[in-house]
Amino acid sequence: MPQFASSINQYPGRASLAWYALLIVVGTAVLFLITACAASPDRPISFLDALFTSTSASCVTGLAVRSTVHDFSFAGQAVILGLIQLGGIGIMTVTTFIVVQFNRSGSLRQRKAIADTLGAGEGGDLRVILRNVLAMTAAFELGGFLLLVGYNQANFARFEELGVWTSRGEATWHALFHSVSAFCNAGFSLHDQSLIPFADSFVVNATIGLLVVVGGLGFPVVNDLWKCRKKPAPDRWGSLQLHSKIMLIGTGVLLAFGFISFLALEHDGVLAEDPFLVRIYKAAFHSVTCRTAGFNTVEIAELTNAMLFISILLMMVGGGPCSTAGGFKVSTAAIIALRAWATFQGYTRVNLFRRTLPVASVERAVATAMLFVTMGGVALTALLVIEQSEFGHRGSSGLFLEMLFEVISALGTVGLSIGLTTDLKDPSRVIMVLLMLMGRLGPITAFAALSHGARTEPVEFPNEEPIVG
Amino acid sequence: MPQFASSINQYPGRASLAWYALLIVVGTAVLFLITACAASPDRPISFLDALFTSTSASCVTGLAVRSTVHDFSFAGQAVILGLIQLGGIGIMTVTTFIVVQFNRSGSLRQRKAIADTLGAGEGGDLRVILRNVLAMTAAFELGGFLLLVGYNQANFARFEELGVWTSRGEATWHALFHSVSAFCNAGFSLHDQSLIPFADSFVVNATIGLLVVVGGLGFPVVNDLWKCRKKPAPDRWGSLQLHSKIMLIGTGVLLAFGFISFLALEHDGVLAEDPFLVRIYKAAFHSVTCRTAGFNTVEIAELTNAMLFISILLMMVGGGPCSTAGGFKVSTAAIIALRAWATFQGYTRVNLFRRTLPVASVERAVATAMLFVTMGGVALTALLVIEQSEFGHRGSSGLFLEMLFEVISALGTVGLSIGLTTDLKDPSRVIMVLLMLMGRLGPITAFAALSHGARTEPVEFPNEEPIVG
Numbered sequence: 001m002p003q004f005a006s007s008i009n010q011y012p013g014r015a016s017l018a019w020y021a022l023l024i025v026v027g028t029a030v031l032f033l034i035t036a037c038a039a040s041p042d043r044p045i046s047f048l049d050a051l052f053t054s055t056s057a058s059c060v061t062g063l064a065v066r067s068t069v070h071d072f073s074f075a076g077q078a079v080i081l082g083l084i085q086l087g088g089i090g091i092m093t094v095t096t097f098i099v100v101q102f103n104r105s106g107s108l109r110q111r112k113a114i115a116d117t118l119g120a121g122e123g124g125d126l127r128v129i130l131r132n133v134l135a136m137t138a139a140f141e142l143g144g145f146l147l148l149v150g151y152n153q154a155n156f157a158r159f160e161e162l163g164v165w166t167s168r169g170e171a172t173w174h175a176l177f178h179s180v181s182a183f184c185n186a187g188f189s190l191h192d193q194s195l196i197p198f199a200d201s202f203v204v205n206a207t208i209g210l211l212v213v214v215g216g217l218g219f220p221v222v223n224d225l226w227k228c229r230k231k232p233a234p235d236r237w238g239s240l241q242l243h244s245k246i247m248l249i250g251t252g253v254l255l256a257f258g259f260i261s262f263l264a265l266e267h268d269g270v271l272a273e274d275p276f277l278v279r280i281y282k283a284a285f286h287s288v289t290c291r292t293a294g295f296n297t298v299e300i301a302e303l304t305n306a307m308l309f310i311s312i313l314l315m316m317v318g319g320g321p322c323s324t325a326g327g328f329k330v331s332t333a334a335i336i337a338l339r340a341w342a343t344f345q346g347y348t349r350v351n352l353f354r355r356t357l358p359v360a361s362v363e364r365a366v367a368t369a370m371l372f373v374t375m376g377g378v379a380l381t382a383l384l385v386i387e388q389s390e391f392g393h394r395g396s397s398g399l400f401l402e403m404l405f406e407v408i409s410a411l412g413t414v415g416l417s418i419g420l421t422t423d424l425k426d427p428s429r430v431i432m433v434l435l436m437l438m439g440r441l442g443p444i445t446a447f448a449a450l451s452h453g454a455r456t457e458p459v460e461f462p463n464e465e466p467i468v469g
Numbered sequence: 470m471p472q473f474a475s476s477i478n479q480y481p482g483r484a485s486l487a488w489y490a491l492l493i494v495v496g497t498a499v500l501f502l503i504t505a506c507a508a509s510p511d512r513p514i515s516f517l518d519a520l521f522t523s524t525s526a527s528c529v530t531g532l533a534v535r536s537t538v539h540d541f542s543f544a545g546q547a548v549i550l551g552l553i554q555l556g557g558i559g560i561m562t563v564t565t566f567i568v569v570q571f572n573r574s575g576s577l578r579q580r581k582a583i584a585d586t587l588g589a590g591e592g593g594d595l596r597v598i599l600r601n602v603l604a605m606t607a608a609f610e611l612g613g614f615l616l617l618v619g620y621n622q623a624n625f626a627r628f629e630e631l632g633v634w635t636s637r638g639e640a641t642w643h644a645l646f647h648s649v650s651a652f653c654n655a656g657f658s659l660h661d662q663s664l665i666p667f668a669d670s671f672v673v674n675a676t677i678g679l680l681v682v683v684g685g686l687g688f689p690v691v692n693d694l695w696k697c698r699k700k701p702a703p704d705r706w707g708s709l710q711l712h713s714k715i716m717l718i719g720t721g722v723l724l725a726f727g728f729i730s731f732l733a734l735e736h737d738g739v740l741a742e743d744p745f746l747v748r749i750y751k752a753a754f755h756s757v758t759c760r761t762a763g764f765n766t767v768e769i770a771e772l773t774n775a776m777l778f779i780s781i782l783l784m785m786v787g788g789g790p791c792s793t794a795g796g797f798k799v800s801t802a803a804i805i806a807l808r809a810w811a812t813f814q815g816y817t818r819v820n821l822f823r824r825t826l827p828v829a830s831v832e833r834a835v836a837t838a839m840l841f842v843t844m845g846g847v848a849l850t851a852l853l854v855i856e857q858s859e860f861g862h863r864g865s866s867g868l869f870l871e872m873l874f875e876v877i878s879a880l881g882t883v884g885l886s887i888g889l890t891t892d893l894k895d896p897s898r899v900i901m902v903l904l905m906l907m908g909r910l911g912p913i914t915a916f917a918a919l920s921h922g923a924r925t926e927p928v929e930f931p932n933e934e935p936i937v938g
């Protein structure tokens with residue numbers, strides 16, 4: 001552990017890449033080589049299938065080229081769950097450590113506050129962070145498991161009839177799998193239709209939704225909330241970190257936006273046949289999971305173009321830093337929006353909650369978003385070129401939206417699919433594997449790179465301003 | 470003129486809106502009310518057609534819901550050409566005036582340099598700017614006209630056979646119309662197939678291409694180049710404004726990028742049947758015009774998805790400020806990219822050509838790009854909702870790419886069309902009209918708003934940095 005910590009310390013990008021590469025390679029080897037991982041010898045797991053599945057699980061993405069429930073045995077599913085758990089805990093621990101260690105542009109006072117909030121001393125101790133992450137993960141996953149197992153056992157007969165499970169033991173396994181998968185924002189599920197069979201269940205919607213939101217807020221926010229729980233009510237909000245406030249408000253705004261959009265745009269679409277309560281469930285659940293979790297209770301391919309577009313935007317933003325969520329992050333989007341808003345008001349400073357955003361954080365946010373958009377654009381172009389020959393020339397324009405959706409889903413480690421991923425050619429699958437890995441590690445590697453402190457800062461020349469607009 | 474100048478001075482956004490609103494209203498009234506504008510009484514111009522055409526011409530966009538050559542008489546075409554000319558000169562004059570007048574964040578020295586370059590004294594004189602704009606416009610349009618009229622008359626018989634024109638006078642009218650339309654980046658043409666009949670003509674490709682590039686560089690750059698022409702060769706580059714250098718390099722990079730992409734992505738697509746030279750012509754011409762001019766020598770709807778995607782990116786960027794081009798501008802994109810690149814290198818300053826970019830210009834660039842993307846996103850969602858019911862649910866995913874293309878084409882005042890615009894419903898047409906107007910006036914209005922100087926700057930609070938990435 002100390003060696004690993006010191007190597008993250010020196011080369012955070014390489015160390016986290018090494019950790020994920022190890023996880024993916026071991027996962028691929030196990031799924032490919034141990035034939036007992038396949039549900040049936042008639043449908044063996046090919047190398048590329050194993051690589052794709054292992055990457056998708058380790059990076060907590062959830063895209064699948066093979067059916068988790070039908071093509072993998074119990075052992076294979078357990079391996080996938082293990083990868084999800086290790087991937088989820090790993091990303092929270094490593095990113096938190098990097099943030100504590102490398103956050104050089106904040107004031108001394110603030111750096112101390114962050115380190116205190118995360119339960120690590122100034123300078124950051126990987127072991128303390130790991131312990132706290134493990135405690136949080138265990139608490140939420142256990143809570144989720146208990147709620148789900150209670151529901152599954154109570155409603156055992158109904159879902160047995162639907163063919164969701166065949167034994168009490170399987171129903172319990174489902175509860176564990178989905179609790180872990182939800183908290184890790186992994187989106188893997190033990191039904192080929194994701195959670196569509198549970199679309200009308202309040203308990204499942206609420207439990208999975210809550211696990212996803214908490215997992216996606218990020219460890220720093222949850223820890224901060226936990227620390228502030230004992231303060232008297234009127235002080236509680238004020239004593240939160242600025243980061244926590246931005247994340248809580250940003251998450252609330254995005255959830256409300258997705259919810260209202262879904263209700264409005266799909267009222268005569270996928271919701272047309274549903275009673276009022278189920279509409280509310282489905283809209284809320286989609287809003288929660290499309291940001292990064294990747295479960296679905298509606299058929300994604302049936303959504304209107306407008307809702308798919310809004311889903312793509314939500315997937316791009318994703319969740320919070322130091323969480324199991326992907327995307328370029330809620331705080332990044334909030335900072336860019338706040339900066340633009342302040343510019344339109346004619347202010348050079350961005351103030352909120354009696355704090356001023358440092359210029360460096362705006363620069364980082366712009367660079368992170370640019371990186372994300374550039375990676376997505378390049379991958380989309382490559383995939384369109386690779387896949388276009390399959391389709392007639394004029395008739396293939398629908399491919400664009402579908403490909404854009406899958407690319408953002410992979411890069412944002414979301415895992416929702418419009419159905420294209422299973423049909424991709426081999427080179428495209430390799431690109432998707434790389435996208436999932438870059439989406440997982442890109443933003444935090446960029447953060448570490450951007451935070452290494454200024455090198456020899458170049459001299460300042462006379463300012464000259466190009467014309468904009 | 471003095472009253473108008475002083476009103477621009479006080480309310481630049483409102484004054485330019487008033488100018489364009491006047492142009493559009495007068496154009497609409499003439500095209501709608503004077504029946505001689507229609508080519509035939511059997512196909513009268515409806516009010517919405519007149520409004521759309523007038524807006525498209527005034528904003529030099531080039532999207533059309535009626536055929537310019539078949540549905541409008543010579544008188545109607547002349548009205549359209551007049552609107553294009555007034556719209557083009559208007560936007561160059563007004564934007565240049567606003568830039569000279571409002572550029573408050575540059576140093577005194579630089580403000581004087583800009584004012585000198587543009588031929589106006591410090592503070593800006595609208596009449597001087599207008600005179601220079603008129604001189605530049607007349608010189609280029611006359612040159613273009615002479616080249617085109619020579620070509621058209623020399624090749625009169627060939628295109629008469631193709632049905633492009635029927636008389637020598639018509640061939641001359643074509644030359645004038647296309648010269649003005651090209652320099653104003655308007656994209657209106659007197660052929661229903663745009664310039665497809667001229668795809669293999671070097672003279673037409675080169676003349677139109679050059680007019681488009683010069684018109685899209687912007688008045689400040691052309692003026693700066695003109696001023697520097699007498700300097701000895703080695704000093705010439707060094708004595709250009711930073712803005713001119715950025716625009717020239719940025720334009721070159723975008724042109725090369727579009728050209729190479731087109732050759733690579735369409736080699737077995739629309740270029741498959743063409744000889745080598747025609748491939749070069751078509752690729753170069755598309756790269757030149759898709760950034761903002763809106764002519765085409767290939768069928769846009771036949772392009773591959775990948776090339777359409779790249780075209781959309783080029784249309785978003787557009788041309789230069791104070792030009793007839795649209796988009797969020799080459800300099801805006803360059804500033805954002807340079808800022809992100811410097812951030813990744815760990816620098817807080819952006820230096821190039823021994824100059825430092827002021828922070829204010831980065832803020833403006835981010836705000837301008839955000840504004841553009843937000844307007845496009847909202848309009849796209851609205852249009853998808855309005856148009857979706859026309860199409861089957863699952864079969865309509867192709868609509869997304871087509872609608873995205875038309876939205877960016879309207880907002881970037883490009884005028885290329887994948888064919889959807891003629892089929893849009895009335896509410897969608899109204900949205901397109903608004904998009905063209907906002908695309909024309911949005912960026913410069915934002916510039917003026919962003920340059921009004923800081924109001925009461927808020928106090929600085931302790932800095933606190935949210936986590937990014």
Ligand SMILES: [K+]
Pocket residue numbers: 060061062185186187292293294413414415
């Ligand atoms: K996921």
Ligand SMILES: [K+]
Pocket residue numbers: 529530531654655656761762763882883884
């Ligand atoms: K145009």
